[in-house]
Amino acid sequence: MNKNEQIQQYCRQYKISGISNQIEQLIVTAEAKGSGFMEFILTLFKAEADHRQDNELKRRIKNARLPHNSHLAAYDHTVENGLPKNRLNQLRELNWLDQIYNIMLMGPSGTGKTFLAAGLCADAVEKGYRAYFRTMEELMTVLKLKDVTKSYLAEYKRLEKANLIVIDDIMLFPVEKFQAVNFFNFINQLYENTSFIITTNKMPTEWAKLLDDEVLATALLDRLLYRCEVISLAGKSYRLNNRKTIFES
Numbered sequence: 001m002n003k004n005e006q007i008q009q010y011c012r013q014y015k016i017s018g019i020s021n022q023i024e025q026l027i028v029t030a031e032a033k034g035s036g037f038m039e040f041i042l043t044l045f046k047a048e049a050d051h052r053q054d055n056e057l058k059r060r061i062k063n064a065r066l067p068h069n070s071h072l073a074a075y076d077h078t079v080e081n082g083l084p085k086n087r088l089n090q091l092r093e094l095n096w097l098d099q100i101y102n103i104m105l106m107g108p109s110g111t112g113k114t115f116l117a118a119g120l121c122a123d124a125v126e127k128g129y130r131a132y133f134r135t136m137e138e139l140m141t142v143l144k145l146k147d148v149t150k151s152y153l154a155e156y157k158r159l160e161k162a163n164l165i166v167i168d169d170i171m172l173f174p175v176e177k178f179q180a181v182n183f184f185n186f187i188n189q190l191y192e193n194t195s196f197i198i199t200t201n202k203m204p205t206e207w208a209k210l211l212d213d214e215v216l217a218t219a220l221l222d223r224l225l226y227r228c229e230v231i232s233l234a235g236k237s238y239r240l241n242n243r244k245t246i247f248e249s
Contacts, residue, residue, distance in 0.1 A: 007020075008020055008023075016048050017051065018047050018048035018049070018052060019044050021051070023044075026043055026044065057125070060125045061122075061125055064131055064132050066118050066121060066133050067114065070115070071122055072116070072120070072123065075115070075116075075119065081107070081111045081234060091120060094129075097129065097195050100192070100227065102195055102196045102224055102225075102227060103117075103229050104198045104200070104224070104230045105231050106202075107233030107234055113168075113199035114169075116233075117133070118166065129164055130161060130163045130164070131163060131165075131166075132162055134159075135167075135168045136169050136171070137169075139159075139167060139186075140175070140182070140183065142159070143156070143183065159190075160190065163194065165197075167196060167199070168199050169199060170198050170200045171200055171206070171210045171211075172202075173210070174209075174210045174212070175210060175212075180212070180213060181216070187220060188219075188223060191224065204221050204225070207221060
């Protein structure tokens with residue numbers, strides 16, 4: 001076994017694949033620069049640290065389950081929906097997340113609610129927060145099946161430890177009573193330690209009808225709106241204004 005094979009064996013044994021993947025190039029670079037032992041060792045550790053940090057970010061992005069093209073760098077600021085660029089930049093600083101504030105994005109379909117929520121979630125993931133994007137339907141399924149299957153229980157425990165949870169399209173459809181109770185218990189358990197971004201096209205006054213329980217709706221809104229910035233979005237649907245066609249112009 002030559003020295004290179006020995007190095008690769010040790011890398012596999014101690015699970016330092018960041019060094020393993022780059023060792024040959026790192027040696028060539030160090031020899032060309034005439035690096036000392038201390039500098040070369042530091043370079044090895046930095047390569048491993050960068051590799052692990054990159055893998056950790058990929059893992060968090062995967063667990064977040066963000067919609068496709070969620071980054072706010074692609075946000076079209078020419079669209080007038082009631083959220084000025086300076087306000088969006090302030091939201092992207094995530095100070096509200098450190099203070100455990102919630103964000104409620106309200107408005108008709110196509111005004112950018114989901115894109116904004118997903119983009120802020122992506123910012124949080126990139127900055128090291130435990131952040132997750134889920135639709136209301138997905139969350140209802142987790143709450144319903146967490147005591148039945150291990151996979152949904154693992155998902156529930158993951159959400160319990162979140163810094164931020166996006167709940168997209170909340171109250172889009174009527175909610176059955178047992179689901180409403182499960183949802184309230186979930187919010188009640190987390191709201192003091194977790195921030196939420198809520199997207200909805202329904203006014204809070206309509207929630208009681210959709211939940212079929214005015215007392216429960218009031219208690220739920222009390223927790224979500226206690227420390228919350230409500231942002232009302234308006235305007236025409238971005239999707240309809242920019243719809244694609246299969247025909248040539």
